[in-house]
Structures are given as structure tokens and as C-alpha cells.
Amino acid sequence: MAAVRIMSTSSSSSSSSTSTSYLFIMIIFLSFSNLVMSQTNVADMLLELKSDFENTGPLDSTWKKGTNPCDQKKKWIGVTCREGVVRVLRLSGYNLSGEFNVDAIAQIRGLRTLSIGKNGFSGPIPEFHLIGGLRDLIANDNSFSGEIAPTFFGTKQPSKLRTIDLSSNQLSGNIPESLVSSTPNLQELQLQGNGFSGPVPLFKQKMLTKCNLASNKLEGEIPEEMIAKYGADSFKENSGLCSAKIGKECPKPNNSGSGHTKWIVLGVIIVIFLITLLIKKTRKNDSFTPLEKENGDHEGVHMLKAMSRNRTLSINRRGGPSIESTSRKSSRNGRGSGELIIVNDERGSFGLTDLMKAAAEVLGNGSLGSAYKAVMGNGVSVVVKRMRDMNKLNKDEFYMEMKRLGGLRHKNILPPLGYHYRKEEKLVVSEYVPKGSLLYLLHGDRGIAHQELTWPIRLKIIKGVAQGISFLHSEFSTYELPHGNLKSSNILLSGNYEPLLTDYSLHPMFDTTQAAETMFAYRSPEGVQRQVSPKSDVFCLGIIILEILSGKFPSQYLSSKKGGTDVIQWARLVVSENRETELIDPEIASAGASSIEEMVELLHIGVDCTADEHDRRIHMEEAASRIDDIQA
Secondary structure, eight states: HHHHHHHHHHHHHHHHHHHHHHHHHHOOOOOOOHHHHHHHHHHHHHHHHHHEEOOOOHHHHTTTSSSSTOSSSSSOHHHHHHHTTTEEEEOOTTEEEOOOOOHHTOTTTTEEEEESSSEEEEEEEEOGSSTTOOEEEOSSEEEEEEEEETTTSSSSSOOOEEEEEEEEEEEEEETHHHHHHSSSTTOOEEEEOOOEEEOOOOOOOTTTEEEEEEESSEEOOOOHHHHHHGGGGGGSSTTEBBGGGGBOOOOOOOOTTTHHHHHHHHHHHHHHHHHHHHHHHHHHTTTTOOOOOOTTTHHHHHHHHHHOTTTTEEEOOOOOOEEOOOOSSSSSSOOOOOOEEOOOOOOOOHHHHHHHHSSSEEEEOOSSEEEEEEEEETTTTTEEEESSOOOSSSSHHHHHHHHHHHTOOOBBBBEEEEEEEEESSSEEEOOOOOOHHHIIIIIIIIIIITTTTTTHHHHHHHHHHHHHOOOOOOOTTTOSSSSSOSGGGEEEOOTTEEEEEEESSSSSOOOOOHHHOOOOGSSSGGGEEEEEEEHHHHHHHHHHHHHHOOOBBGGSTTTTOOSOOOHHHHHHHHHHTOOGGGSSSSTTTTTTTHHHHHHHHHHHHHHHHHHOTTTOOOOOOHHHHHHHHHHO
8 A cells, every 4th residue: 555655645745846837938938939929919019000190101111010120120100119118109290180099008017208299199098007017108399188187197106207207288177186197207297288177286206306397277376395495487377377486476265354464465575675786786797707718727717716706815825726715604505695505515515614624636627617626625526517508497306407407316317416596607516537538538548548458348338327317318318318428538438438528418408509519419410400309319329339439539529520531431431341450459459359249239230329310310218228238
């Protein structure tokens, strides 16, 4: 009996093991089948979406049945994939119209960004909330109309949306309650230019740094917390709104028992009038003096003089220029025009007085202004940039933008520490990075520092730059230029050659003329016509890739293009003639055959990034993904 029992157990175990093996094989087979089917299904879903569009001309060349939306060689226009999964559907500005059938794409589980702005879609707002994994929704400048249901953005399950841009449509009714209660991750909300009515909701999302409700039909009192956080301009052109902070007092209940009401009101008006006169007089006495063009070592002196009329120049014992404040006190936490506003305290807190006393070392001039180095009393070295022509935003709007930049956290992004606001110009403070810029190491020093730029180090720099700018394109997906000024002088290198991007996401602070004159993204083919887009940043990334590979100074950095090397035309030539290795910097050309293959692969990415035709140029997500796949 025992023997029989043992045999039975063994047989049962063997049978169970065999069944388990078959089950495992079946699971793998079904998973593979589902993967294949998913790619086919996604293509069918997108084609179903397109079938309801009118004027599909821009899409017809690539959106074809039997092709793969994620095929690197036959890219679908407006589709960005990562690891074979559709992540971004960017159809803005293609003059599309007709019905936007959300049901067709609701099951694309990997879809994170949907951008359909600047088209001709109309009718009730589509049920975008059906796309469960959506993070960024951009549907501005269409003709969507009607009310949005109170529960549109979810009730039982919170929405994952970070960006919502429904501006410049024809939407009406109250702002849906679910925008307040069911969007905990919301960072940016654009509802301006519609016909929303009713009261202003009190948004309490901690990460919501930009909220624009201007040009609607909203009524009632603006919550104090809202106007303090987002600024008065976020509520302008709403004739029914009121708040003392926008100069329109809210009507108070009529109290017939108070016979002195009119005298109280008159007294308040007189007090406000006197305070206004006092403020105007104070601002006039505290304004900047005109600044002449600075050169050489005098530049830092004039820059510091611009901070205040009541500060005098002195020389410290080490011989460097410094500024000592003669004012008795300086606020560190306020937002007035005479203060240093800290937006990132990871390197400690300091005020304008501390900055005035620090020894100043001139660093040079850039496209956005001049810069100097200062060492704070707590030992932290900082760079102060004097930004010219950054006058598009008022003080509150500027504060909100700088606060958002100061809150960024990414290993390849250098966030600002603080700023000093003046109407004529601004001072932006950031941490000093000792090794300097990529521009200097590549072209300014052909000694030891340049020899350290081996192929693995250069690839590390390119990967870090791509990761950093990809992060900015995700965080600022609604900006025309998420970076706007990417070039080697704005890439700093840490001690271990980790790149840190600077001078980014400043485009909203400049008007078009100033931006076109100062920002490198306007050197892209479309930028010359002042028609920029996120792909203008891609163009700049391509130049960085070609610059690092060749070791040559790009002529594109020079406004006259007289000097340097036209790295774009050179790259196109060697690729067309299969002579890619001729472009490789001799300093890294001896790295080995496998490394040369990686360099050539990267060269092709650089060429794809710098295509003249906007539609043929790859998206930032694709560029970052392809760069990340290269392993040194």
C-alpha cells in the first residue's frame, strides 16, 4: 500500500509538473499574441479616429492600413512611441475638423499626451476622461461648445491629468466641480477665452502652479487664495468678478441702520488715494538708473549698481569688487520690487543684503544678459544673471513662473534659487557649477579638460541633455518652446560630467520680438519666420549632437554664420555619401569599431533632428528614446 501510495504521488507530481509547463508555455504564447494584436489594434483605433476627421491631408501620407504606428522607418505623423507603445498623439495645428471620436482611442492604454489644439473641431466637448491613463490634454483653439458636466473629470476614481488646456473654445456654464475635487495631480489649467459663468472655484491642488480663467463670464468674489497664488491677470476680462486686489470692490449688503456708511466709504477712498500717491512717489525714487553697455571688469560693477541707487562700490581685502548695502534692512520672504525672492532653498536662504556684500567675479555676456559669480556668507557660490528685455509678465505672473522653475527636480536640470524683480530688468540667481559649460570644454580649452571628453563621457553628456530636455517637454507640454534656448553654452557640467541645463522655459516671459532676437530656437528653419514649436527644441538638440560628435564650433551659433562649421550640411553630406566617420572628432575616432558604430547611429539621430521640414523632423520623445537605446 505504501508503495502504491508513493507511486501515485510521484505520478501526480509528474502530471502536475507537465500541466504547469504547458500552462507556462500557453501564457507566453498568449502574451506574445496579445502584443502582436495590440499593435494591430492600435493602428486600427487610430485609423478609426481619422475616419471621422475632415481635411485629413496631413495624415494621409503615413496613416495607412497595414502599417505600424511605431515603426521607426515609417513614422506616423503626430504619433510618438516609446518601446513600441503609443505615448503621445500630437495633432495640433493640422487644420483638422469633423468629429473627434474619443471612443476610438479610449483603449490605447499607453497614451499619456493628447494634443489637438489649433484645429477646427466643434460640438460638445468629447469625453476625454475615457482615456484612463491620460496625463496631458491640450485642446485649445477649437470650437468646442456647450457645458461640461460637473462630474466630467471623474468622481469615484481621481483623474491622472497634470495639464488641461481648453482655452479659446466656446465652452459655457459653470466650471465643473470635478476639476476641483477629482484632479489631485493637476499642475496647469488653461480655461481662458471661453464663456464660463458662475463663481470662481477654490482650487486647492498643491501642484497647481498655473491657472488662467481670464476672458470668461465669471461672477462674484475671487477667493483671496486664488488671486494671491495666480495673479490678477488670471481673472481679467470677467466683468462680473470683484476683489479689492483687482481694484473692484465687491458690493456689500445694504445696512440701512448705518447712517455713516457713505462717510466711511469716502474716508476709505481718500486713504487709498493717499497711499497710491505715496507708492508712486516711492517707486519713482527707487527706480533703476539707465544702464550703459558694459565691457570688461566694469560689467559686474554696473550690474550690481543696477540693484539699487543707495548702494556703494567698495573693494574687499582680496581685491575683488563687492557691494555693501547702505540700506538698514532687506526683506527675504516678501515679493516686493526691492527684495531677493527665494524660490528654491536647497542651498540655504539668503537676502539681497548678503548678495550685495559678496565678492563679485565677472563671468561674461550671454544672449539673455550678463553674469557674475558671487560667494555667499554660508559658503555657497552662486551665479547672478542680469536678464534684459524680460518684460512680458507683470510681477505676480513673473513670480508664478519663477516659483514653478524653482520647484523643478531632475538630475539634468539646474533650477533657479531666487530672483530680484525690477520692471526694466531682472536678476536671476542659480548655483555656480565649477567645471563650466560644454561650450568652453569643447572649444575653449584644447588641453586636459578636452582630453577628458572621451567617447563614453560625450555619450553620457548627450544622454543627460536628452533626458533633461525630454523632462522639460513633459513638464511644459503646453509651451510653444519648452526649452527655447538649448545650446552648448547653456549646458553646464558637474564634477562627474553630468550635464545641467540652464536658461530654459523662459519663452513666456518674452514677447515675440525679444524672443526672436535672443533665443536660439528661433534659428531653426521655422523660427526664422517666427513660427516656433517644440520641434524647434529638437532642432537645437540635433546641433548639440553634431557639435559633440564633430568637436567643431557650429556656425549656427553665429548670427552672421561667418565662421565656425556648418555641422548640419556637413552631416547631411557625409550621410548621403556613406562617409559618416569623416565627421567624427579625431579625439574619439580611435575608440574602437563598436564605438564608431554607436557614433554613426547617433549621427543619424542628429540628422533626423535637424531636418529642415518641420513634419519630417522627429519628436523629442522619439529622439530621447533612440539616444537612450545607445549603450557605450
